[in-house]
Amino acid sequence: xxxxxxxxxxxxxxxxxxxxxxxxxxxxxxxxxxxxxxxxxxxxxxxxxxxxxxxxxxxxx
Numbered sequence: 001x002x003x004x005x006x007x008x009x010x011x012x013x014x015x016x017x018x019x020x021x022x023x024x025x026x027x028x029x030x031x032x033x034x035x036x037x038x039x040x041x042x043x044x045x046x047x048x049x050x051x052x053x054x055x056x057x058x059x060x061x
Contacts, residue, residue: 003052007035010046021046 007028010021021037025048028035038047 004049007033007048007050009040009043010048012039012044012046021048024048 008021008024010024014020025035025037028048028050033050035048035050038049039045040047
């Protein structure tokens with residue numbers, strides 16, 4: 001376990017000018033979660049994560 005909870009996954013090939021992972025993370029930060037976006041190179045996916053999560057909000061990456 002590496003101590004992060006994945007809240008949502010977004011494909012890296014989104015439409016030009018669209019940043020759905022960043023928008024989702026911003027909305028979670030507005031709710032008080034310290035959400036951030038990281039890249040999963042193995043799957044070419046952006047992950048919105050919370051570090052040090054307990055696994056209750058989603059799957060552990």
